[in-house]
Amino acid sequence: MTERGTAGPVEAAKSLGAILRPLDVQAVTLDGGLWARRQAVNREQALPHGLRMLESAGNLDNLRIAAGLKAGRFRGRVFMDSDVYKWLEAAAFEMARRPSDSLRGRSEALIELVGSAQGEDGYLDSYYTVAEPGRRWTDLAHGHELYCAGHLIQAAVAYRRATGDDRLLAIARRFVDCIHGVFGPGRRATADGHAEIEMALVELYRETGERRHLDLASFFLDQRGRGRIGQNRYDSPSAFQDRVPVRDATIVEGHAVRALYLTSGAADLYLETGETPLLDTLKRQWDDMVERKLYITGGVGARHLAESFGQPYELPGDLAYSETCGGIASIMWSWRMLLATGQARYADIIERTLYNAVLAGVSLNGEQYFYVNPLASNGEAEHLHRGGCRRKPWHFVACCPPNVMRLLASLSHYVATGDASGLQIHQYAAAHIVTPGVALRMETAYPWDGRIRLTLEQTEAGPWALALRIPGWCTGASVRINGRENGDHTAPSGYVRIERGWTRGDVVELELPMPARCVEAHPWIESTRGCVAIERGPLVYCVEQADNPGTRVADLQIDAAAPLHPVWEPETLGGVTTIAARGWSIDTSVWRHQLYRPIGSASPGPRRSVTLKAIPYHAWANREPGAMRVWIPRAGSS
């Protein structure tokens, strides 16, 4: 079977470190279920909403002023341009899914605007052009010029791949030429405060075949670790991933989004060069994240302070930061690690993060966004900056909304990959997969149901291997081929690999049992002590006030030994499986006027038997404001 190849003209890109290859940008179509519904809302509600927000927040006016089309002052933060680029990237992926005159018209108008804001020398950044002319490249730590350039490049490559239109790519290439003139060996040697340019330059290399872009990405990565960024009294090199050289890093630290955009860039470099020390450090850092710094939702970046990773096991619940962009960055990185290794654990984290930390970041109607994603809330509106229990239409720092948009528009990219031996299915969703030589229909009600039916609609002659991920949360998975049991063949990689000569019409049935389960956390995590969380399949659940009338969510305890009862509720929150659990509501009124008391000095108060009702965490805060918690104190049944 032939390789399925990276999307785009990759003749120059050797991808020496890649074990798996992404499919073509249009190879997978999601055509039903949760993902397709989220994509539809993203296309129909979120993208138009986003464009309105870019208009009202000043992002577009900033570009108009930079272009001389309008008078006025710069509005917002230095990185306003990047939100426009992320929106364009999302629009591109949407047009790859299905053409749209409306999206094309809006996108082309934006591209023209972006182009008109570009300087003669290719420089393009509305903040510095409008607000600080003459101060270009003077504050790499905080100026975000290379960060914005990175987003421009990513949008441009996506737009070209999706539509064939290379006007945005031409703009990006002019800016990159300008950047090459400033940075690199013999020129300025430093890195941006916010990683992003690195993965963008690797992608530009893949798209154009120009080696100098890969070299510049490598150059920027090599600048890290000299303790030059954030060297002042408020910041620290750690916050900027400048404490140790990239290849010496053993932990994830500092600003979570920056950290994981950097590891994503390093992983991209590895995918092209196959340089083993780079993969080794990335594996170490990824393990540090997953084994010590990960929320059960997949969320990362525990600290509000500096939006950063905490110490190991520092994972507060109501004070969780868990920025939506952090989850997205984690997915980007894990995706590259999956391509580099073929190991299911990376796809497991993509799944956990997507269904929980990231989907929670956007409302069911696509027009409200969380920046911060706590795992517990007292239900009051003003809970911490950017947080709270209500999503907002937009944010002053609006990185998250268009980041969610581009991720949802490109969800199909994460479903499957190819290699020389065949096809790998990493994520399960109702979908149609068409690659050169093979067409495959995937039918499933996942994540509500663990049965997945794959039908070969077309196949090459000769044997090839179909690999199916067995999620880490699953025990007792079974595979049937044309109705016959396949036996247990899960490889150490975490995949069942079925190699055979296939025939059109062959049916593979994968069954992933998904009983609801109670999960406990490592004893060193302070916020989860004595508690359990409910999970089912890839979903983390929570109890929300709206589903538990007559009691207070803060007063609930669960009998973790009693059975959990999943119930499909088509009318709830757009259709979700809820879970009923046995528990109690304790009487905290006996504590009135006391925060602390000697044990045994007062009655614990009566408790009342209740049935707890849990919903998927990602669906919380879509009804009236109310308290929510993922982790529920456990109590005995006596």
Added chain:
Amino acid sequence: MTERGTAGPVEAAKSLGAILRPLDVQAVTLDGGLWARRQAVNREQALPHGLRMLESAGNLDNLRIAAGLKAGRFRGRVFMDSDVYKWLEAAAFEMARRPSDSLRGRSEALIELVGSAQGEDGYLDSYYTVAEPGRRWTDLAHGHELYCAGHLIQAAVAYRRATGDDRLLAIARRFVDCIHGVFGPGRRATADGHAEIEMALVELYRETGERRHLDLASFFLDQRGRGRIGQNRYDSPSAFQDRVPVRDATIVEGHAVRALYLTSGAADLYLETGETPLLDTLKRQWDDMVERKLYITGGVGARHLAESFGQPYELPGDLAYSETCGGIASIMWSWRMLLATGQARYADIIERTLYNAVLAGVSLNGEQYFYVNPLASNGEAEHLHRGGCRRKPWHFVACCPPNVMRLLASLSHYVATGDASGLQIHQYAAAHIVTPGVALRMETAYPWDGRIRLTLEQTEAGPWALALRIPGWCTGASVRINGRENGDHTAPSGYVRIERGWTRGDVVELELPMPARCVEAHPWIESTRGCVAIERGPLVYCVEQADNPGTRVADLQIDAAAPLHPVWEPETLGGVTTIAARGWSIDTSVWRHQLYRPIGSASPGPRRSVTLKAIPYHAWANREPGAMRVWIPRAGSS
């Protein structure tokens, strides 16, 4: 019996709201035990160390540059002058305790320097004079000019009372005249971003009898609540206590030190005016703090973010902010509430906060300071900004060290008060109390021992009342007068009041039983769930790695039902009572590579019976760096 009177010339101050009156600044001498030892270290180590730090950090140079005595640029933050004033206030209290040629010489040199930095018009602020000339009073929210003025006033009043020297007071009065020219009815109507001037102006009124200072304090308080301060995208009026008018406030919110300096100022205003609505709002806010936002140590201000109070029950342990200055501010406020009400609960919180949250802020050698006081630490050095498990010699924002110095130097002020009927003892320590007509010796090994022996060395003729606080933590207190049981006479105020005709040589013996106890926390606090803390008397305990070799503090569990064993250890940490408890060390190695797992999916691992050894929380981090925790998970004995 005559009133014992506020210190200083108070002819004009009517103190209409005060039920109790502070004693004269030299009335109480601490002459043994923990407090006296801390005072000695403060005098001999901390004050000289502080002066060296003020020199090296640039505080003194800033004043020299402002005075034209030196060339150079301003160093540090805008409020650098306030650290100098706090040091002078501490030195003044020390000289009131016992004269010192060395302290006097150093203080007079500083006072001369401060005076030389003052402008012709009385304005005095080295930051604006040096760094932003012409920009005076342009950034009240962040400029801290009135905050610095407040500290100058407090130092000046203390210096005058302690030494009779009014040179610093003259400087302060010139600055206050300048301030009167800028702010007030018909002039600028706004408030400082950081409260402090309010209580200072009331104190200046008490010292000078000039009503206009009280009126200006009242004016500044009335400016609050119009939502004008912090009205930008990063701050909020809540952070600056500008959300609601002072008299409408029901909760403590925002920056903790600012909030409690403001309530202290409002309480000072109440003490002079007796305006009931002001006391009502202060009681509500105090209850909100103590019932919903207080660490067991008495620490306040849970959030690193904006150094602010959290939501109710938001009290993380390893992420606690609990700034040392927050604890000090809480003591200041509670002291004023005690004077206003005569209720022991305010003295209880002073005691809890002083022995735990505040004393933890300084090392036993007096030369190392915590800014942030977490209730748990993993023992690694770089744990959060300003925090960590090692105190530092000084901080870039160095508000805490000289604040600790002035508090320790003035500890004697908190011991006792007077009223028309007699004398009230609020805090227990080896001390000698001399007021007009009464001299009393207090002998005790408190807080290590609950027995207090009071001997009347001199007394007025005629009956008067001696009131003794029965701490909230104590049950079974008993009082003997000249060897005879007094019966149980604790009043609703929390004091045992003994009114009689006293004779020289009368002995009152108070016995406060202090068995070690396990304390639990309100179920709504996330960080303490399933845990207990050990307390004995007024002290909160912690387990620190140094005392628990062979196990990991993070792996300890306690059998809360087993007896606790206090042991006096004269050689440990300068002499402390440690507590031995029965517990286990669990085996967390079975969790390797996992943060989360289904319950019942793995063995909990073996646990090993151990004896936990706990030390007073305030003494932690005085040996080699290591993990520490106040709250210990409880486990059954099976």
